[in-house]
Amino acid sequence: MxxxxxxxxxxxxxxxxxxxxxxxxxxxxxxxxxxxxxxxxxxxxxxxxxxxxxxxxxxxxxxxxxxxxxxxxxxxxxxxxxxxxxxxxxxxxxxxxxxxxxxxxxxxxxxxxxxxxxxxxxxxxxxxxxxxxxxxxxxxxxxxxxxxxxxxGHDEQAIYSLVPYLLGDMHAKKIAIISNETLFGMGISGKFEKALQDFQKPAFMRENISGRTYDFNAVLDHIQEAGVDYLFFGGNAEQAAMLARSMQRKGVTARLISAMAGTAGDNFLKVAGTASEGVIALEYGVPPDKxxxxxxxxxxxxxxxxxxxxxxxxxxxxxxxxxxxxxxxxxxxxxxxxxxxxxxxxxxxxxxxxxxDETGDLLSPTFTVYQVSNLKWQPIKVLQTSKH
Structure with missing residues (x-):
């Protein structure tokens, strides 16, 4: 007190x-x-x-x-x-x-x-x-x-726009989920897991970690052994950058995916460095040049x-x-x-x-999928709002 x-x-x-x-x-x-x-x-x-x-x-x-x-x-x-x-x-x-x-x-x-x-x-x-x-x-x-x-836009709209894109355009086959134990991390990871089930492509595995840790070794060992091709991370951008560095150090070949965490920005590139190459992030809005x-x-x-x-x-x-x-x-x-x-x-x-709308939610939000190429965030797909 x-x-x-x-x-x-x-x-x-x-x-x-x-x-x-x-x-x-x-x-x-x-x-x-x-x-x-x-x-x-x-x-x-x-x-x-x-x-x-x-x-x-x-x-x-x-x-x-x-x-x-x-x-x-x-x-x-x-x-x-x-x-x-x-x-x-x-x-x-x-x-x-x-x-x-x-x-x-x-x-x-x-x-x-x-x-x-x-x-x-x-x-x-x-x-x-x-x-x-x-x-x-x-x-x-x-x-x-x-x-x-x-x-x-809210995370349910975001995830139900992202998942069909990953399964269709990105041809994702074996997807794992890592969630930090914050309300945001658990919430968006849970929605991602449910969306995969709704599209009849259940996640191969899910692991939970502390929202403050930078030690991903044990979790990444499991993912590497499983031969996962895509890894969805539910958590903040700062932790995502450190996860990307750990994946590079351990030789994990799965592609890292983030959503609605502010990952597609300058600071992620600064912290993750060359480990950012190929990382995918879904963010709110259209690309800046639009x-x-x-x-x-x-x-x-x-x-x-x-x-x-x-x-x-x-x-x-x-x-x-x-x-x-x-x-x-x-x-x-x-x-x-x-x-x-x-x-x-x-x-x-x-x-x-x-x-x-009457709840205070934004009407008709749009989302953009970004990918790091040559250490720069590049927009690769604009997704319209899901009805969820």
Whole structure:
């Protein structure tokens, strides 16, 4: 309990520093929260999403947008209050409780399914919009929380688009599954396993590992002995990169597959190196060169920040711009009004058109299969949304 109180004091100071009061009496500071990992194993991933959100806020505050930044007759300035949830469920709950008590009008986050499931009820009780740029677990939007949204497709849609492609176009014959023991890892691996059964091609074997381990030796020995040709990994991109390196070191010839983990980004290539060659990843959205506004976003982001871009970076940018637009259209900082505006919004983001169904799920999501070739991610197939 003392540790929790101490952390809340740190959060109070962080938000106080993040959002200085406006000096003009006729202007209003509008705070937007960001909850994601800014330290630890997933720091590179989290900072990329945080900086994308910051870029959106900075652009919204540009002089060119001043005529748009008026609420109830007063000019407004948007401020991002970013807090480190360390990709940890308990820490994310503390962050969520603090945001509820603070003056934020909405939250960009959480950035993984486990934390989104843990915090959604806290946000919803306060009618605080929370838009995830990355949480793909289907249950996140199945809890009846009207303030929950996501700007990516859910994992069941993704998997039921991926499996027929693997069995058909990729001619997969003997498939193994490794799942880390996180809610995301177990969830997406379970859906992959069920989809294989539905398509009458059961997985040859499934192994579970810790979400924090980099020791894959025992599991890979079993896979190598079995002569598996494809290995599906349910887990985060950082762990997937280390798995790829272990597979290369041990001479495992199975091709590694990842889904909805942000794997098809710069950081995976940096960590996995030559072991990334041939790796397959399914990610949300169309390829970047098919995205309207991608070149401008890419240039602006790389000019401002040195972070690598992952598939969810642009989603964080879109989620932040979406929340800002909802505040403008609602002409209010009232949390309930912002939630209702999000349910009615139609927004054209870099990643595509964004509007939601009654549960807060994105309408008509698209997915892309990528493959590493010559140490670069190359799109090889765009998949339309499955009805699942």
């Amino acid at each position: 003392n540790r929790a109180r101490c952390y809340l004091k740190v959060l109070s100071l962080a938000l106080a520093l993040a959002a200085p009061l406006s000096k003009a009496e006729d202007s209003v500071v509008v705070q937007i929260g960001f909850s994601g990992p800014l330290s630890g194993m997933s720091e590179a991933y989290g900072r990329s999403l945080f900086h994308a959100a910051q870029l959106a806020v900075d652009q919204a505050n540009s002089p060119a947008n001043a005529p748009l930044n008026v609420i109830d007759g007063k000019s407004v300035r948007f401020v991002l209050a970013a807090l480190d949830d360390k990709q940890d469920m308990n820490m994310s709950i503390l962050v969520a409780k603090y945001f509820v008590q603070s003056g934020v009008v909405g939250v960009i986050g959480n950035t993984n399914t486990t934390n989104s499931l843990a915090t959604s009820a806290i946000f919803d009780e306060a009618h605080l919009a929370h838009i995830s740029p990355a949480s793909s677990g289907r249950n996140y939007t199945r809890m009846g929380h009207r303030s929950a949204f996501r700007v990516v 995205m309207t506004g991608w070149k401008k976003f890419y240039s602006s982001f790389n000019t401002a920040y040195a972070d690598g871009i992952n598939p969810f970076t642009v989603c964080s940018y879109d989620a932040t711009n979406l929340l800002i637009e909802a505040v403008r259209e609602a002409n209010s900082t009232d949390r309930k009004k912002i939630v209702e505006q999000l349910h009615n919004i139609k927004y054209k983001g870099v990643s595509g058109n964004i509007s939601f």
